[in-house]
Every structure is written in C-alpha cells, then in structure tokens.
Amino acid sequence: MEKYAYTMQPVVVTDGQRNWTARETFNYEYFKGIYSPGSEALKTVNERCQFFQYNTNMSSMEEFFNISQNRLEGNEDHWYIGWSNCGGKSGNMLRGHYKLPYFLPVELDHSMRDWIFMGLPGPGAPMHVDFVHASSWQAQLSGYKKWTLSTPPECFGTCTRHIEFVVGPGEISNV
Secondary structure, eight states: OTTTTTSSSOEEETTTTTTOOHHHHOSHHHHHHHTOTTOHHHHHHHHHSOEEOTTSOOOSHHHHTTOOHHHHTTSSOOOEEEEEEESHHHHHHHHTTOOSOTTSOGGGOOOSEEEEEEEOSSOOSOSOOOOOSSOOEEEOOSSOEEEEEEOOGGGTTTSOSEEEEEEOTTOEEEO
16 A cells, blocks of 8 residues: 555556456356346446436447447447446446456445446546546456556646556556
8 A cells, every 4th residue: 555555657467357257257148137127237237327428429238238249349339338227226236247356455445336437448437537546457358458647637747747658458557
C-alpha cells in the first residue's frame, strides 16, 4: 500500500488473476446466456445499470447479444461495448469467477457494481473522464489493451501529464 497505492501511477500485476476461472469462462456466449431475453439480469441492467454503446450503433444489450456471427468476428463492423453489472444474482454468479485481487486491501472492495467491457481489437472507448472515488482496477482476460491516461486539470503541475501502458491476458492494472 505504501509503495504503490495512491501514487497516481499505474501498476500492472502479472499474477493478479491467480485462482480465477473468469479467463476460461467469460466470453460472448457465456454472457449471452446470463443476459438472455426476459432474464432478471438483463432487466436489472436495463433498469438500474448502464450500457455503453460507444461507436457501435447498438442501443441495448439485447441488440448486442443478437449480432450476426460475421459482426461478432469483426467481418462486418467494429464493435466495443460495456455495461455495469450492479448486483443481484448475476453479480454473484460473475463474482464466483473472480475476486478482489490479492494485492488490494478489502477496504477497496466497496461496491457490487462491476464493469464489463468487450470488443474487437482496435479503438475502444473515446477519451473520457471516469469519476471514481477510490482506487480502481482492471483485469485483462484476453487480448491486449492500451491505456492512455491524461492529467486532469486539478492535477496539472503535480502529476505526469500523459501515461501510456499496455496490459495483456492475465494481468491486472491498478489505476
């Protein structure tokens, strides 16, 4: 905690997913089964959580889980989406495949609202601000993600202005 937490520097941990089953379990078909038409999980996301379509022209999770195999494989159009899983049975099911990384104190496990992002290789979310009131972490289950962090205005002169790093399969970044 003293060496890395709250330093405003990203940390990438290469063994942070040990004893997790998420890497072997989570994929499009798995999530499609959880968020099936009429399911409580889908209803919860639609009513209480968030869906991020980014630049995919998909307006809902229903639409995402009904894309063609060609689009799923990237042969028609690029896609990158995300959603928050804000508790309930589906939250417990998903958390059965991962847990708070061992290197973070339990005080940072402050929410049952987890975020899931999926997409094809290439650009994902555009530059944006995440208002996170505590330390956050991201587990990369497959593929690679390039993070680009820019200094918020309140940190000019104190923080590094621009940081880029890449996380790969099995790694966790704490940002």
